[in-house]
Amino acid sequence: MYMEQEVRDSTQRVLDVAETLFMDRGYNAITLRDIADELGIKQASLYYHFPGGKEQLFMAMAERMFDRHRQGIMAALEAGKGDLRAQLREVAEWFSSQRPVKFMGMMHADLAALNPEHKEQLARKAHAAMFRPLRDAFVAAQVRGEIRPMHPDLLAGSFLWLMDGLNYGETRSGAPPRQVMAEELISLLLDGLLPRQAEPAVAPATRG
Amino acid sequence: MYMEQEVRDSTQRVLDVAETLFMDRGYNAITLRDIADELGIKQASLYYHFPGGKEQLFMAMAERMFDRHRQGIMAALEAGKGDLRAQLREVAEWFSSQRPVKFMGMMHADLAALNPEHKEQLARKAHAAMFRPLRDAFVAAQVRGEIRPMHPDLLAGSFLWLMDGLNYGETRSGAPPRQVMAEELISLLLDGLLPRQAEPAVAPATRG
DNA sequence: ATTATCTATAGATCTATAGATAATGC
DNA sequence: ATTATCTATAGATCTATAGATAATGC
Numbered sequence: 001m002y003m004e005q006e007v008r009d010s011t012q013r014v015l016d017v018a019e020t021l022f023m024d025r026g027y028n029a030i031t032l033r034d035i036a037d038e039l040g041i042k043q044a045s046l047y048y049h050f051p052g053g054k055e056q057l058f059m060a061m062a063e064r065m066f067d068r069h070r071q072g073i074m075a076a077l078e079a080g081k082g083d084l085r086a087q088l089r090e091v092a093e094w095f096s097s098q099r100p101v102k103f104m105g106m107m108h109a110d111l112a113a114l115n116p117e118h119k120e121q122l123a124r125k126a127h128a129a130m131f132r133p134l135r136d137a138f139v140a141a142q143v144r145g146e147i148r149p150m151h152p153d154l155l156a157g158s159f160l161w162l163m164d165g166l167n168y169g170e171t172r173s174g175a176p177p178r179q180v181m182a183e184e185l186i187s188l189l190l191d192g193l194l195p196r197q198a199e200p201a202v203a204p205a206t207r208g
Numbered sequence: 209m210y211m212e213q214e215v216r217d218s219t220q221r222v223l224d225v226a227e228t229l230f231m232d233r234g235y236n237a238i239t240l241r242d243i244a245d246e247l248g249i250k251q252a253s254l255y256y257h258f259p260g261g262k263e264q265l266f267m268a269m270a271e272r273m274f275d276r277h278r279q280g281i282m283a284a285l286e287a288g289k290g291d292l293r294a295q296l297r298e299v300a301e302w303f304s305s306q307r308p309v310k311f312m313g314m315m316h317a318d319l320a321a322l323n324p325e326h327k328e329q330l331a332r333k334a335h336a337a338m339f340r341p342l343r344d345a346f347v348a349a350q351v352r353g354e355i356r357p358m359h360p361d362l363l364a365g366s367f368l369w370l371m372d373g374l375n376y377g378e379t380r381s382g383a384p385p386r387q388v389m390a391e392e393l394i395s396l397l398l399d400g401l402l403p404r405q406a407e408p409a410v411a412p413a414t415r416g
Numbered sequence: 417a418t419t420a421t422c423t424a425t426a427g428a429t430c431t432a433t434a435g436a437t438a439a440t441g442c
Numbered sequence: 443a444t445t446a447t448c449t450a451t452a453g454a455t456c457t458a459t460a461g462a463t464a465a466t467g468c
Contacts, residue, residue: 010420026317028236031456044458045421053458104376109234109317147401151384154392155401161373162366168312176359184362192400193355193363218446239430252432253447261432 011049014039018061023102027058027110055114062106062122070129072098077137084141085190091134092163092182100167103130103160131156147190159189219257222247226269231310235266235318263322270314270330278337280306285345292349293398299342300371300390308375311338311368339364355398367397 017038021030032054036043050057072094080086095101103126111119135156141147162185166178175181225246229238240262244251258265280302288294303309311334319327343364349355370393374386383389 025320026234026236028234029317029321042422047458048420104312104373109237112233113237145403148403150396150401151392153383154389155396157373158370158393158396161370165312165365165369175361181362184359185366188358188363188366188400189396190401192396192402193358193398194400195353195356250448255432256446
């Protein structure tokens with residue numbers, strides 16, 4: 001098992017660097033040379049780890065990333081179970097603990113550069129890892145009556161999209177910290193923008 | 209003035225194609241050959257219109273696009289003046305009338321490929337064209353008391369970001385039409401997700 | 417023997433430049 | 443003369459392949 005450990009380590013290091021660079025500047029902007037330089041090795045050496053070249057490296061990086069997020073998101077949803085606001089806070093905290101995802105920037109341009117099978121495969125994985133668990137959480141909250149009925153796909157997409165958005169914009173000097181912005185976004189989603197009336201102790205069961 | 213008209217026409221055609229391709233797949237994914245092929249001309253001919261090459265072409269395309277959106281967004285805000293929900297609907301309608309912006313996908317990877325001056329210039333223009341008018345509208349709505357106090361930058365960013373998001377995702381077969389999704393997003397922002405109590409005829413002026 | 421790297425290089429693009437050509441309108 | 447295109451090509455990358463080399467652990 002020593003050998004295998006060894007392999008994992010150096011290959012994981014390649015994936016780490018690939019993830020940083022690809023997520024930051026996109027598939028097309030990053031060359032194998034960029035990745036090799038960052039690792040302090042030669043470009044051709046990457047083919048030892050990924051004989052399929054750039055596309056295989058990208059796929060491996062993306063799949064590892066989605067697996068990690070699937071795990072993190074599901075743990076977050078479990079931790080806040082029964083209370084949507086708590087769940088969303090846990091998910092936001094998970095994201096802020098991670099390298100910025102730039103999930104949508106990736107879905108934008110990067111997927112288009114892959115061959116159709118790989119593209120399909122990654123889109124499916126992204127859906128299962130990030131989208132579906134969140135959508136299920138929104139559906140459950142609707143079943144509990146915690147939130148009003150609304151297209152759960154739209155809700156999951158909006159939440160993910162907004163969380164992802166926090167990772168762009170280079171964090172200007174004047175901007176509040178990410179933690180605060182995430183909390184405000186959750187409040188925006190749940191409470192909305194219109195001023196609230198004083199909350200009654202018990203919600204009336206009225207409906208037109 | 210005939211000549212100038214002539215020049216505008218063929219150059220505008222180049223910009224039209226450049227906008228479609230660049231916005232769809234990103235700066236790095238699109239080559240000058242792609243653009244020339246789409247136009248039915250040779251790659252070298254593009255240098256007649258843009259001697260500065262690819263980067264100059266991208267800048268001209270982006271600036272034209274932002275000028276157009278500045279105009280459209282300000283007209284939309286004016287049309288719905290005094291009522292934030294009406295304003296947001298008008299802006300959403302404006303966006304749906306336009307080629308998908310993929311504004312954020314662009315800010316993600318594309319800007320990084322430009323030289324620092326161009327990058328700065330474009331970021332500034334994007335801010336003035338799209339962000340600032342919307343932020344001002346949110347501030348005005350807060351002053352009117354139409355919405356609760358909240359960081360207006362975050363609101364403007366979230367709204368733009370969500371509108372932009374509608375342009376990704378390839379519009380699956382099962383998904384509701386963009387028009388409906390935009391309306392739902394506006395309702396999400398303004399009304400929030402929590403179930404509303406029956407609305408009183410007059411809002412109480414209470415505050416802890 | 418296996419792991420992880422290297423050098424060298426072929427082949428494919430891509431951007432950009434130089435200079436020629438055809439059509440149009442004075 | 444101006445406008446808009448073309449051909450040809452230099453120079454710079456980039457991906458990927460072939461085969462050599464050094465270190466480690468049996």
